Every structure is written in structure tokens, then in C-alpha cells.
Amino acid sequence: MNQYGIDTTCVQGGYTPGNGEPRQIPIVQSTTFKYATSEDMGKLFDLEASGYFYSRLQNPTCDSVAAKIAALEGGTAAMLTSSGQAANFFALFNIASCGDHIVSSSSIYGGTFNLISVTMAKMGVEVTFVSPNSTLEELDAAFRPNTKCVFGETIANPALTVLDIETFAKAAHDHGVPLIVDNTFATPVNCRPFEWGCDIVTHSTTKYMDGHGAAVGGCIVDSGNFDWMAHADKFPGLCTPDDSYHGVTYAERFGKEGAFITKCTAQLMRDFGSTQSPQSAFYLNLGLESLHVRMARHCENGLAVAQFLAGHPKVEKVHYCGLPQDPYHPMAQKYLPNGSCGVVSFELKGGREAAGLFLKNLKLAAIETHVADARTCCLCPAASTHRQMTDEQLAAADIPAGLVRMSCGLESSADLIADIEQALAQI
Numbered sequence: 001m002n003q004y005g006i007d008t009t010c011v012q013g014g015y016t017p018g019n020g021e022p023r024q025i026p027i028v029q030s031t032t033f034k035y036a037t038s039e040d041m042g043k044l045f046d047l048e049a050s051g052y053f054y055s056r057l058q059n060p061t062c063d064s065v066a067a068k069i070a071a072l073e074g075g076t077a078a079m080l081t082s083s084g085q086a087a088n089f090f091a092l093f094n095i096a097s098c099g100d101h102i103v104s105s106s107s108i109y110g111g112t113f114n115l116i117s118v119t120m121a122k123m124g125v126e127v128t129f130v131s132p133n134s135t136l137e138e139l140d141a142a143f144r145p146n147t148k149c150v151f152g153e154t155i156a157n158p159a160l161t162v163l164d165i166e167t168f169a170k171a172a173h174d175h176g177v178p179l180i181v182d183n184t185f186a187t188p189v190n191c192r193p194f195e196w197g198c199d200i201v202t203h204s205t206t207k208y209m210d211g212h213g214a215a216v217g218g219c220i221v222d223s224g225n226f227d228w229m230a231h232a233d234k235f236p237g238l239c240t241p242d243d244s245y246h247g248v249t250y251a252e253r254f255g256k257e258g259a260f261i262t263k264c265t266a267q268l269m270r271d272f273g274s275t276q277s278p279q280s281a282f283y284l285n286l287g288l289e290s291l292h293v294r295m296a297r298h299c300e301n302g303l304a305v306a307q308f309l310a311g312h313p314k315v316e317k318v319h320y321c322g323l324p325q326d327p328y329h330p331m332a333q334k335y336l337p338n339g340s341c342g343v344v345s346f347e348l349k350g351g352r353e354a355a356g357l358f359l360k361n362l363k364l365a366a367i368e369t370h371v372a373d374a375r376t377c378c379l380c381p382a383a384s385t386h387r388q389m390t391d392e393q394l395a396a397a398d399i400p401a402g403l404v405r406m407s408c409g410l411e412s413s414a415d416l417i418a419d420i421e422q423a424l425a426q427i
């Protein structure tokens, strides 16, 4: 499908039926697969032949959908996971384990921040958090001899900062390690991090890719560009024999194109089992078929709402990289020329109390712990996800008490703005 544009790949990538085969990706609802001889099956276990034997490792429905996402990102291999959390954990842990170190942007999703700073710390992986605005020199200073990768988010959830992918990639490569970027908010429709030097992309497919709030899921895509063997001392898991897999050396057997995803499937999916169900993969694919159409509308609504809010007297500040006055606008023009996403955050003048009143009076936008689906939703972090913090702690974490995060859906922007206007009038 690679000869086609991104719109066509959204619709038809990943699955090409033969004569008389189902037009839609079949849901292969089977845990296991039948073989005529033990020798046939043995070849699969030895990774000598490719095929299916157990759906915890691989399933045809999931593989077709992963292939579509690989094509959308311009990568060489991909795998689905049960959630975005599993995707980020697998992507990091596939190359960084006990005794290793990660450099990560500090502006990342709360769940990933917790994963890296608490849970992976307990597993013996250390982290240095850096500003998403770091210069090359500042990034250089964060590396250690045991650093194994650099991590960031194209557009961070919920801070909406934009990562300087090219600078982060250069720093990573100067130190012989890959850059991993969570591309959930931008989606490959608006940014393809591989084109800027990123090596591995992750997604919470729960968000825009699914787009309808239907199924939790994740994905990891490899660009196939990082040369593991050129830095073999840093990546023994990829460059020396795996005793738990019949002595296979992934980087030798599967090359730059396939080593990362094969190891991640053969080891981490085998042992942790955070697999996506074929049913969820089917829903995900329905979402992907219209991703290019929906993203344009999410961005159009996000911009219209951000512009309206920026001109409203009860609004203190608006965060949206599509606005020319936003500090991330120049970065967005470089990496996101066709639009960013539908999520806008803004501060109300009356703080926590005003935010509560505003949310209560919205009629169309619902209060939800979610973003990036067809229906507009919003929340006040100080009253929900971060409610254990005092106003002082919130200020220190750059989350004002009156901050509202609104994920603009696919409704008419005029209706969304009218709803916001009447809710603001009641504060």
C-alpha cells in the first residue's frame, strides 16, 4: 500500500483480500491454530517460519490492523497491544531494563509519567526528565553511559506542548540510542515522526485512531532505521542470543526492519500477555478507515473553539498550538502544518470555582475522563485527575486550579461555541 497516499492507506491499508475473500477484515475469533505435523509447528516456535499458533502472540486480525498503522507511519513493522500504557511500557522495556537509564521529556501523559518514574524505577530503570524545550546542549547533559533511549510526545497530553522531534532525535543518535515518540494526539495524519528522525512510534489507539470511545488499545511501530548492531554493546537483548528463545539473535535474524517488533512480541508479549483482542482490533480498524476525514474536523473545531475562547473576557489564557500567539506555534508550523489536534486547554479567571460552574452548565460537552472521540468532552484536572493536590501544588505542577481541558469532537463548531458561550455567561 506504500505507493498510495495517507488517505487511501487509512481506508485500504494493511489488508488486501484475494478472490472471493471477505471485503472487510475478518475477525479471527480463535485462540489457537491447527497444524498437520509437529514439525510444522516447531518451525513457528523456532521463528524459522512465520505463521500463527496462539493469539496471545499473534492473531491475523490484529496483524492486519498493525500493518495498516505501520503503513500510515511509514514504518517496517508494528504490533498491537491491549492499551497505550502497554505500548509505552513494552517499547521502553524492550531496550531498557534493570540498571539502565532513560531520558524523557517531562511534558508527557500522567500515566506514562507514573509508569516511568514509579513503576519502572521499581524495576531498576532510572530516568532523567528534561524540558520539551531543551536545547541540544541541555539534552546532551542528561545522557549517561547506560542511557538506552529518549522518549517524548509529539503533542503532549494534557500540556499540549509540541516536541522538537529533530533536536531530540539528533541528541539520541549522537549518543547511539533511538528516539521513541508517542504520536497519539497528532496521529500519522498530522505528523509522521519517522520523517524527522524518530526511530520508534507508540500510540494509545484508544484516542483518535479508534475515535469513537469504543475500545482501549495501543500500538508500537518501528521505523526500521535504527542500526542495533552498530551499537551492539548497548543493546545486548537485540544483539546477543536470547536463551529464552532458542538462542536467536534478533538483530541478526530479523535485521533493522524486524528485530525490535519480533523481540517485543516473542519476549514481552509472550511473558506479559498484554494482547489486543481481535474484536477490539476490528473496531480500531473501523476508526482508522475515517481517521483522515475526522482529524481535519477535530482540528477545525479545536481551532474555532480556541479562537473564540481567546477573545472572551472571562478566559485568562488559552493553550492551543494552532493559535499564532501560542508559544508552541512556531514548532507546530514545522511539525504540524496541517493541524494539531482537537484538544484545547484554557484557564478561567475565577479559578477552580469558575471551572466547576462552567462545566456544570455545559449542555453539549460532557464531563468525562477521556479525550479524542467523536463527542466533545471536558474535565477540570484540579477537580478530577489531580484533585488530591492543593492550589499551591497545582501551581507548582503548571496546572492552574481553573484549567479546563476540552476535547473538541465532530459536532458543528457553531453549536460547540454557543454551548461554551452560554456556560461562560452563567459564571
Ligand SMILES: *Cc1c(COP(=O)(O)O)cnc(C)c1O
Binding pocket: 083, 084, 085, 086, 088, 109, 111, 112, 153, 156, 157, 182, 184, 185, 203, 204, 205, 206, 207, 216, 217, 218
Ligand atoms: C491515553 C494516553 C496514553 C495511555 O493510553 P491508554 O490506551 O489509556 O492505556 C498514553 N499516551 C498518551 C499521549 C495518551 O493520551
